[in-house]
Amino acid sequence: MANQPHQTGYGDYIKGFIASLILTIIPFYFAATKSLPTTTTVMILVACAVVQLVVHLVYFLHLDRSEKGMWNSMSFVFTAVIVLILIAGSVWIMVNLHENMLL
Incomplete structure (x- = not known):
């Protein structure tokens, strides 16, 4: 059982897609509404980009x-x-x- 390859189901792709969608909407919201100072908005954008990079690597490129x-x-x-x-x-x-x- 230990040598079986990891089977990726559609559930993992859906989780990754939803996480990516949320991590895309958050910076767009703050950039469009300009409700926060520019430096805070940029920090949120960079943080969401880094987290989204990890989500893509784990859920879509299967780096585990x-x-x-x-x-x-x-x-x-x-x-x-x-x-x-x-x-x-x-x-x-x-x-x-x-x-x-x-x-």
């Missing part, structure tokens, strides 16, 4: 503690590291070019 989920997690982390290296390298090159073009 199972064996297959661990391989998916390692692939995700590897991809994230490569993307961060590309972004950091691009910014570094652009800053260096900007400094050298001013000479």
Whole structure:
């Protein structure tokens, strides 16, 4: 029984969809009504975005503690590291070019 793959039912997808919908509506409400200060609205937006990222990773990409989920997690982390290296390298090159073009 321990080697059986994790079976994902429609219930998990529905839970993820509802959570994503709620986490999308909350920032839209505060941004549209402007009922809070701008900094608070931005903090709510960022917090909802981070929680929504986790919801997507768990419910839709199935990153969990199972064996297959661990391989998916390692692939995700590897991809994230490569993307961060590309972004950091691009910014570094652009800053260096900007400094050298001013000479």
